[in-house]
Amino acid sequence: MASHAKVYTLDEVSTHNSSEDCWLVIHGKVYDVTKFLQDHPGGDEVLLLATGKDATLDFEDVGHSTSAKASMDEYYVGEIDTATIPKEVLDTPTKQPNHTKQPNHNPGKTSDFIVNILRVLVPLLILGYAIGVRYYSKSA
Structure with missing residues (x-):
């Protein structure tokens, strides 16, 4: 991951929301998971439902393994401009302290x-x- 990574807006990432072109935002990073859809253990529908928003909590709630987290680098395409994520859609524990389990x-x-x-x-x-x-x- 280069220090001069491309920065995307949520609107840009949201256009990639199909099984032919699927991008996710997790921990402030943007991932193109299109090639991974068929191999995802939880099925492609889970990933498709996570498009168009910050999917960090969705990702963390499942409890992915260390190897799953390490394989994410392969799908990294850039960073998200957090200013483009509406407050009500922010899905990270640091941004949403009232999120309680x-x-x-x-x-x-x-x-x-x-x-x-x-x-x-x-x-x-x-x-x-x-x-x-x-x-x-x-x-x-």
């Missing part, structure tokens, strides 16, 4: 917890029912 809520872990509890409780309930039926049938 719910760190204590993880749907995957919550559902795993419930499943594990049910794996213990259901057999205990069945056993309790069987013992209760047997006990009451002998006393009647």
Whole structure:
């Protein structure tokens, strides 16, 4: 990445929004990911939906691997002029301090917890029912 990188406006980047020509803005850098669309593990639709805005949070929320982040250099085409990104579209944590996540809520872990509890409780309930039926049938 040269120090005299081309600087693009958001309007310029936004015109590259199809499967034949797809550019993304991530961490203030512009990437032409057109050649990567077919290989993206999350599918091309995810990338196409991220065009026309700062896609930094979209990118970070997924939790890309170190190797995925390193391969981005291959698609780098320039920098974004951050002055051209409307405040309501800025998607970086440093630009949007009110962006809050719910760190204590993880749907995957919550559902795993419930499943594990049910794996213990259901057999205990069945056993309790069987013992209760047997006990009451002998006393009647």
